[in-house]
Amino acid sequence: MSLSVALRHRLPAFDLDVAFDAPPGVTALFGRSGSGKTTVVNAVAGLLRPDAGHVAVNGRTLFDSSARRWLPPHRRRIGYVFQEGRLFPHLTVRGNLLYGHRFAGDRRAGAGLDRVVGMLGIAPLLARRPADLSGGEKQRVAIGRALLSAPELLLMDEPLAALDEARKAEILPYLERLRDGTDIPILYVSHAVAEIARLATTIVVLDDGRVLRQGPAAEVLGDPALAPALGVRGAGAILSARVVAHHNDGLTELSVEGGRLFLPRIGSPAGAAIRVRIAAQDVMLSRGRPDAISALNILEGTVREVRAGDGPGAMVVVAIGSQTVLARVTRRSCAALGLAPGIPCHAIMKSVAVAPGDIGTGARDAAG
Amino acid sequence: MDWLGPEEWQAVALSLRVSLWATLLSLPPGIFVAYALARWRFPGRQVLNGLVHLPLILPPVVTGYLLLLTFGTQGPVGGPLRDLGIVLAFRWTGAALAAGVMAFPLMVRAIRLSIEAVDPRLEQAAATLGASGPWVFATVTLPLILPGVVVGAILAFAKAMGEFGATITFVSNIPGQTQTLPSAIYAFLQVPGGEASALRLVVVSIAIAMTALLLSEVLATRIARRVRGA
Numbered sequence: 001m002s003l004s005v006a007l008r009h010r011l012p013a014f015d016l017d018v019a020f021d022a023p024p025g026v027t028a029l030f031g032r033s034g035s036g037k038t039t040v041v042n043a044v045a046g047l048l049r050p051d052a053g054h055v056a057v058n059g060r061t062l063f064d065s066s067a068r069r070w071l072p073p074h075r076r077r078i079g080y081v082f083q084e085g086r087l088f089p090h091l092t093v094r095g096n097l098l099y100g101h102r103f104a105g106d107r108r109a110g111a112g113l114d115r116v117v118g119m120l121g122i123a124p125l126l127a128r129r130p131a132d133l134s135g136g137e138k139q140r141v142a143i144g145r146a147l148l149s150a151p152e153l154l155l156m157d158e159p160l161a162a163l164d165e166a167r168k169a170e171i172l173p174y175l176e177r178l179r180d181g182t183d184i185p186i187l188y189v190s191h192a193v194a195e196i197a198r199l200a201t202t203i204v205v206l207d208d209g210r211v212l213r214q215g216p217a218a219e220v221l222g223d224p225a226l227a228p229a230l231g232v233r234g235a236g237a238i239l240s241a242r243v244v245a246h247h248n249d250g251l252t253e254l255s256v257e258g259g260r261l262f263l264p265r266i267g268s269p270a271g272a273a274i275r276v277r278i279a280a281q282d283v284m285l286s287r288g289r290p291d292a293i294s295a296l297n298i299l300e301g302t303v304r305e306v307r308a309g310d311g312p313g314a315m316v317v318v319a320i321g322s323q324t325v326l327a328r329v330t331r332r333s334c335a336a337l338g339l340a341p342g343i344p345c346h347a348i349m350k351s352v353a354v355a356p357g358d359i360g361t362g363a364r365d366a367a368g
Numbered sequence: 369m370d371w372l373g374p375e376e377w378q379a380v381a382l383s384l385r386v387s388l389w390a391t392l393l394s395l396p397p398g399i400f401v402a403y404a405l406a407r408w409r410f411p412g413r414q415v416l417n418g419l420v421h422l423p424l425i426l427p428p429v430v431t432g433y434l435l436l437l438t439f440g441t442q443g444p445v446g447g448p449l450r451d452l453g454i455v456l457a458f459r460w461t462g463a464a465l466a467a468g469v470m471a472f473p474l475m476v477r478a479i480r481l482s483i484e485a486v487d488p489r490l491e492q493a494a495a496t497l498g499a500s501g502p503w504v505f506a507t508v509t510l511p512l513i514l515p516g517v518v519v520g521a522i523l524a525f526a527k528a529m530g531e532f533g534a535t536i537t538f539v540s541n542i543p544g545q546t547q548t549l550p551s552a553i554y555a556f557l558q559v560p561g562g563e564a565s566a567l568r569l570v571v572v573s574i575a576i577a578m579t580a581l582l583l584s585e586v587l588a589t590r591i592a593r594r595v596r597g598a
Contacts, residue, residue, distance in 0.1 A: 047492050073495040074503075086493040090511045090595040099507070103498025149497045 003027070003153055003185055007043050007053035011036065016050075016209040025201030026179050026186045028217070030193075031229075036209040037189045041155050044187065045080050046073035057153045074103070079146030079184075081156040085138040087130035093141050094126040100149025116144045119181060120174055136167035140174060147182075154178075154186045160195060168195075175199055193234035197221055197277040205229055222324045224307040224315035227280070235315065236279035237326045243272045251296075257321030261349070262296040283327035284348040285316060287337050297349035299325065303339050318347050372572070376565055378544050379552035380572055386460055386548055387528035390468035391521050394475060398520065402479035403509075407488075423534070424473040432537025435466055439538070462539040463546050467528035475524040482516020483509070515592040522584035526577055549573055 006019040016036045020027075029037045042048040044055055046062065049070060055063040057078070062071045079100075087096050097113060117123050120140045130138060139159055146154060159175075160168045172195070179186065179199060190196050196203060196217070203220040205212040212229055213220055220226060222237040239261075241254040246265055254261040254276065261276065268274055290298060301320035308314045314334050316327045325347045329339075339345065372380065404410070405417055423431045439446040439456045446456060456462035486509055494504040510517075532550040539546040541555055553569045556562030 045496050047496070072500075073492070074498050074500050076496075077498070078496060080493070080496040082489070082493060084489075086487075086489055088490060088494070088508060090508075099494070099499075100497030103503075145497065 002058065003044070003187060004054070004056045005040065005044060007040060007050045007055070009039060009043065009048075009050040009053075011039060011209065014209045016040070018204075018206065018209065018211050020204045020211055020214050022185055022187055022204075023202055024183065024185050026188050026199045027202040027204060028196040028200035029187060029189045029204050029206060030191065030196055031206035031212075032191055035206040037191075037206055038157055040206070041080075041157050041187060041189055044153075045078050045155055046071060046076050047080075060152075077150070077152045079149050079151030079154045081139070081142050081146050081154065081159045083158045083161050085130075085142040087133075087138055087141060087145070089130050091130075092126070093122065093128050093130070093133070096130065096141055097122075097126075097144050097148050099145060104148075104150040113148065116147050119177055120144045134167070135163050136170045139163065139167075139171055143174070143178070147178075147184075151184060154184050155189075156186060157189045158191070159188075160192070161190070172198060193221070193230055193236070194277075197236070197238055198275070218323070221277070222317070222326055224305060224317055224326060227307075227309070227315050227326075227328075235281075235326055235328065236277050237324055239276045239278065239320075239323050239325070241274055241276045243268050243270050243274065245270055256299070257323050258301060259299045259320070261299075278325055278349055280315060280326035280328040282350045283318075283325060284350065285318070285327050285329055285333070285337065285339065286346045286348060287343070289346060290348060293348065295348045295350060299347045299349075301325065301345065301347060303341055303343045303345055305341060306334055306339055308334075318345060320347070372568060373565060375543060376552065376569055376572075379547050379549050379569065382460060382463075382544070382547065383529055383549035384576075386463045386467055387525050389461075389464040390471060390528040391475075391525045393464070394468040394472055394524060395517070395521060398472060398475040398524070399479055399510075399513075399517065402476045402483055402520075403505075405476070406480045406483040420476050421473045423470050428470065428531070428533025429537050431469065432466060432534035435462075435469065435534065435538040439465065456539075458539050458542065458546060460539075460546055463535050463548060464528075466534040466538045467531045467548075468524075470531045470534050471524035471527040474527050475520040478520030478523055479513065479516050482513040482519075485516075486512045512595055514595060515588045518587045518591060519584050522580050522587075526580045529573070529576055529580075 002024060003022040007016060009016040013034065016039055018036070018040060029040060031037050039048060043050045052065040053063065054061070054065070061069055062076050063069065088099065091099065117126070120143060122137065122140050122144060125133060125137055125141065133141065143159070160171060163171065176199065188199060200217040202215065203217050204214040205220060205226060207229055213223065213226055218238040221230070227235040239256045241256045241261060244253040244255050244260070246252050250265050251262045252265045254263065299320045301318040303316060304319040304324065305317040306314055308331055312330050312332070313328055314331045316329060316334065316339055318325045318327060327347060401416070401420060405413065436457060437443055439449070439462065441447065441450045441455060441457055449456065456465055491504050491508055494508045499507060530550060532554065535546070535548060536551055541547050541551045547555065549569055549572065553566045556566035556569070
């Protein structure tokens with residue numbers, strides 16, 4: 001199950017020229033507003049006909065300018081979750097959910113109403129009208145409607161952008177369930193690093209209509225070269241962790257390669273594998289082992305790369321086992337500590353380093 | 369309704385029949401033309417728009433005369449139709465055609481406005497869910513424009529009920545055949561002692577017009593509420 005895209009299209013502001021492959025799982029299309037993300041998604045869905053290129057899903061060609069092949073949207077079998085939901089106002093929630101179902105034919109066996117309704121928690125809403133739903137409920141119904149059309153690929157164009165933080169937190173777990181519970185590849189457009197860090201298996205970074213970088217999520221988010229594109233607050237590494245134990249003082253102990261991390265109790269049971277994001281700006285570096293310090297989370301590693309920015313800052317990549325942590329420090333500190341590739345050092349994660357919403361399965365604030 | 373004489377009653381019944389058919393038969397082309405004008409960009413779009421609106425601007429006598437030239441038994445369309453056994457001139461069917469043509473611009477305007485109010489992004493969403501063009505129209509566009517269609521149909525019906533100039537030119541004023549309500553009022557006013565009959569028909573006209581207007585208001589709000597799901 002995969003998607004391959006190669007497109008060229010002239011836009012008023014710039015020329016779009018992208019090519020990428022999306023393996024199974026969630027592929028995040030990341031970039032600033034106006035970097036061409038929605039154009040790419042619309043071209044994949046068939047709502048926009050690009051000047052040239054090629055789009056294929058699971059080996060089925062949807063668009064090929066050289067072969068003059070262009071499938072209209074209704075024959076592409078692609079589910080599209082729009083930013084504004086676009087529910088049909090004249091139909092009930094049930095009517096909306098089943099809208100695409102009737103066109104799905106034989107394929108719909110895999111996407112039963114009960115299962116989708118259960119997964120998204122929308123059973124109590126079935127008889128209601130879209131006008132009576134909250135923003136978060138609308139998006140869940142929109143996701144269900146797309147799923148029930150039995151798509152071979154799911155497109156999500158900033159599905160959370162129109163929602164406030166509380167509603168986002170309400171929907172993210174459903175998206176994770178979707179990622180983990182179905183084998184439909186998802187192309188997920190967003191400019192929010194926190195969302196992407198939590199959901200994406202693969203990241204494609206777009207900038208002014210070009211692909212800046214594509215690769216596994218942890219690799220791309222941990223790439224110091226992308227810090228400018230991700231934004232100072234966006235840059236940060238993702239670590240795979242396992243829940244070791246929940247302690248009596250309210251902390252959960254995680255094991256990562258190279259050490260232990262503590263954070264306020266999270267919902268995942270002991271033994272669960274989760275992802276932890278550590279923002280580069282929340283990491284301090286120390287040459288010697290820090291002593292008598294309030295921070296609980298200290299990992300020992302080796303400097304792999306130091307990348308000076310345009311300003312006074314620098315991005316330091318610290319290898320901890322096979323994983324890496326990004327630290328944003330000043331160039332002055334780099335010089336003072338003599339940080340260079342191969343130098344052993346300690347990465348100190350400040351208490352806020354493990355932020356809510358960035359943790360794989362939803363948790364609360366972190367404290368020291 | 370025994371206060372209406374048989375001749376008067378005949379005119380009312382004929383008018384209702386003519387207007388009903390005129391409205392029903394112009395609905396499908398009315399929706400199609402409204403959709404084309406609202407959504408499609410094609411060469412000749414302004415010409416089509418002008419043609420549709422022509423009966424609204426032309427003197428009705430001119431429209432009636434043009435209909436007579438075209439659909440009369442010697443006309444380019446009326447001739448072949450007569451060979452098929454369909455005669456429009458001086459028949460109630462011709463009255464329905466004249467009423468339909470005169471009411472067409474009103475109907476198209478109302479429907480076109482409601483189509484322009486439909487968010488095309490909803491239609492795109494339907495397409496990504498697997499609905500082909502005709503399905504999108506039948507399951508999304510049409511339900512959403514229903515209030516406009518109802519308003520357009522009732523406006524057209526009311527206009528058809530009142531049509532006089534084009535009808536009398538095209539199909540004349542034959543009692544029981546082409547004498548609609550306005551023609552009958554006109555005829556009664558031409559004969560001595562006919563004023564009482566004319567007045568009774570005037571009352572009927574006002575009643576029908578008011579009912580149509582009220583009905584369109586009630587229906588349109590009710591459908592709009594159901595469509596918006598509020």
